[in-house]
Amino acid sequence: AQKVTQAQTEISVVEKEDVTLDCVYETRDTTYYLFWYKQPPSGELVFLIRRNSFDEQNEISGRYSWNFQKSTSSFNFTITASQVVDSAVYFCALSAVNSGGYQKVTFGTGTKLQVIP
Amino acid sequence: KAGVTQTPRYLIKTRGQQVTLSCSPISGHRSVSWYQQTPGQGLQFLFEYFSETQRNKGNFPGRFSGRQFSNSRSEMNVSTLELGDSALYLCASSLEQGARTDTQYFGPGTRLTVL
Numbered sequence: 496a497q498k499v500t501q502a503q504t505e506i507s508v509v510e511k512e513d514v515t516l517d518c519v520y521e522t523r524d525t526t527y528y529l530f531w532y533k534q535p536p537s538g539e540l541v542f543l544i545r546r547n548s549f550d551e552q553n554e555i556s557g558r559y560s561w562n563f564q565k566s567t568s569s570f571n572f573t574i575t576a577s578q579v580v581d582s583a584v585y586f587c588a589l590s591a592v593n594s595g596g597y598q599k600v601t602f603g604t605g606t607k608l609q610v611i612p
Numbered sequence: 613k614a615g616v617t618q619t620p621r622y623l624i625k626t627r628g629q630q631v632t633l634s635c636s637p638i639s640g641h642r643s644v645s646w647y648q649q650t651p652g653q654g655l656q657f658l659f660e661y662f663s664e665t666q667r668n669k670g671n672f673p674g675r676f677s678g679r680q681f682s683n684s685r686s687e688m689n690v691s692t693l694e695l696g697d698s699a700l701y702l703c704a705s706s707l708e709q710g711a712r713t714d715t716q717y718f719g720p721g722t723r724l725t726v727l
Contacts, residue, residue, distance in 0.1 A: 538723070
């Protein structure tokens with residue numbers, strides 16, 4: 496069974512502060528993918544990043560960075576110098592191929608980030 | 613390239629009615645998945661279609677059904693609506709499905725309210 500836990504329900508930071516969103520996952524699959532999506536108030540989920548289980552290199556993209564650690568089953572997301580436009584709900588997701596050969600995607604419950612000007 | 617489009621964006625129905633939602637994937641994408649998002653249950657997978665065949669199904673009652681057409685467009689149908697079906701229904705498309713796990717790109721969703 497797959498499970499994704501985002502323990503932080505809501506986070507508030509002041510603009511320009513750094514913020515880290517936590518994601519812990521469970522899976523028995525050895526091959527899997529991890530994702531982060533952003534859902535602004537408009538409702539559309541926006542893809543941010545995808546990592547596969549064999550690539551533990553951390554990644555930085557502008558103000559965003561991701562820390563993937565298989566040893567602790569975590570895939571944390573950091574926003575540096577937060578901006579008001581970063582205010583949204585962020586979802587971590589896990590995808591693996593099930594026994595039938597088809598993709599199964601499990602989402603965490605989301606972390607609502609509020610950046611205060 | 614146009615993104616995933618969903619119609620209608622908003623819908624109000626009454627209990628017992630049925631509803632059909634539509635999703636047009638990104639051009640070239642052959643896989644379409646549907647999700648239900650509610651405050652209580654979060655994002656839950658409904659089903660996935662690939663090449664007009666349902667290949668994967670979540671844990672939802674038979675009142676929820678769908679289909680995919682030869683142009684990859686997909687429709688989702690909910691019959692005998694219940695109050696608990698009020699939700700944001702999201703459609704996602706990806707290039708292919710099966711042995712690979714592809715990035716899914718989401719549409720803006722259809723917000724269904726059941727009165």
